[in-house]
Amino acid sequence: xxxxxxxxxGLPIGLGYFAVSFSFGIAGSKLLSWPLVTFISMTNxxxxxxxxxxxxxxxxxxxxxxxxxxxxFINLRYSLMAISLSQKVAPxxxxxxxxxxxxxxxxxxxxxAVSQAEPVTARYxxxxxxxxxxxxxxGTLCGAVCGEILxxxxxxxxxxxxxxxxxxxxxxxxxxxRPTLIAVLIAIACSCAFRYVPALSGVTVGFAIIICALIASxxxxxxxxxxxxxxxxxxxxxxxxxxxxxxGECGQSKESA
Amino acid sequence: MNLRDYCFxxxxxAGVTYLLRAVPFVLLKGKIKSRFWRSFLxxxxxxxxxxxxxxxxxxxxxxxxxxACALVAAVIASxxxxxxxxxxxxxxxxxxxxxxxxxxx
Numbered sequence: 492x493x494x495x496x497x498x499x500x501g502l503p504i505g506l507g508y509f510a511v512s513f514s515f516g517i518a519g520s521k522l523l524s525w526p527l528v529t530f531i532s533m534t535n536x537x538x539x540x541x542x543x544x545x546x547x548x549x550x551x552x553x554x555x556x557x558x559x560x561x562x563x564f565i566n567l568r569y570s571l572m573a574i575s576l577s578q579k580v581a582p583x584x585x586x587x588x589x590x591x592x593x594x595x596x597x598x599x600x601x602x603x604a605v606s607q608a609e610p611v612t613a614r615y616x617x618x619x620x621x622x623x624x625x626x627x628x629x630g631t632l633c634g635a636v637c638g639e640i641l642x643x644x645x646x647x648x649x650x651x652x653x654x655x656x657x658x659x660x661x662x663x664x665x666x667x668x669r670p671t672l673i674a675v676l677i678a679i680a681c682s683c684a685f686r687y688v689p690a691l692s693g694v695t696v697g698f699a700i701i702i703c704a705l706i707a708s709x710x711x712x713x714x715x716x717x718x719x720x721x722x723x724x725x726x727x728x729x730x731x732x733x734x735x736x737x738x739g740e741c742g743q744s745k746e747s748a
Numbered sequence: 749m750n751l752r753d754y755c756f757x758x759x760x761x762a763g764v765t766y767l768l769r770a771v772p773f774v775l776l777k778g779k780i781k782s783r784f785w786r787s788f789l790x791x792x793x794x795x796x797x798x799x800x801x802x803x804x805x806x807x808x809x810x811x812x813x814x815x816a817c818a819l820v821a822a823v824i825a826s827x828x829x830x831x832x833x834x835x836x837x838x839x840x841x842x843x844x845x846x847x848x849x850x851x852x853x
Contacts, residue, residue: 540765703795
């Protein structure tokens with residue numbers, strides 16, 4: 492599989508990433524100067540993780556350990572994708588190349604790579620991540636620069652885009668898979684408790700997100716374990732509860748990094 | 749925030765994210781055996797995003813009202829089958845509309 496084929500396949504992801512990271516850039520520009528915001532995107536290539544990271548940076552009480560734990564849990568799914576991808580790659584995809592290209596394991600690049608019929612070569616995977624990487628970084632740059640120039644009424648409106656995209660990822664899955672609906676409602680109830688119950692309001696934002704996600708996911712796994720009867724498709728729905736794949740896929744296919 | 753704190757935060761964030769991707773990619777070849785932990789990991793992305801969105805979206809704009817309207821509009825748009833960008837655009841326009849009207853009042 493060629494590098495150029497990868498670049499071609501990565502184009503739609505790159506365009507989607509530009510749009511998503513634009514709103515990350517705007518959110519970041521409220522806290523940091525544009526080069527610093529852009530550098531976060533260039534070194535992380537992850538939307539939810541970066542966004543949570545930004546919230547922790549913005550929190551005066553945020554700590555490094557909180558950042559580490561929050562990043563760990565929010566991005567834990569990449570480990571799962573990495574395990575899955577490691578079984579799909581060509582034998583020539585050696586350790587050195589894996590270390591170099593591991594950053595390209597995002598929800599969409601991963602999904603596209605494992606959906607290939609042939610084993611994934613390092614060349615193809617490298618091609619695949621080029622445009623998404625450029626789209627993600629340049630989108631953040633544009634968003635951060637615009638965030639410094641545009642009036643608050645406009646940046647507030649654009650900044651909400653990221654939440655809109657989160658909704659677009661979660662809602663189709665909630666609609667298609669009832670246990671996800673329940674887990675998500677538990678997470679929301681928990682998250683609201685941290686915000687509105689005075690006794691809990693001392694907990695910092697990052698830890699609140701971690702605790703909510705842990706409680707809701709553990710309850711989900713305990714009461715509604717996902718089906719794993721079909722191993723042949725397991726690689727593709729590894730990051731989402733199975734049984735809801737079609738609807739989940741529309742949301743996932745253009746999901747943020 | 750000062751530059752030193754930023755550098756440490758960035759280092760922690762980028763480092764943890766990279767290791768989460770690279771270590772299993774290089775080391776592990778087999779599947780996670782435990783159905784419980786695979787289920788847990790399957791739910792994590794959705795519960796994280798939900799906890800990050802609600803109630804934070806209410807406080808991300810000029811007013812709680814415009815944030816709440818954006819959430820409702822986004823959920824409706826998503827239920828109607830709009831994609832990622834479509835839902836995001838609906839949320840943005842809602843905030844612009846509600847905050848714009850409130851500025852004029």
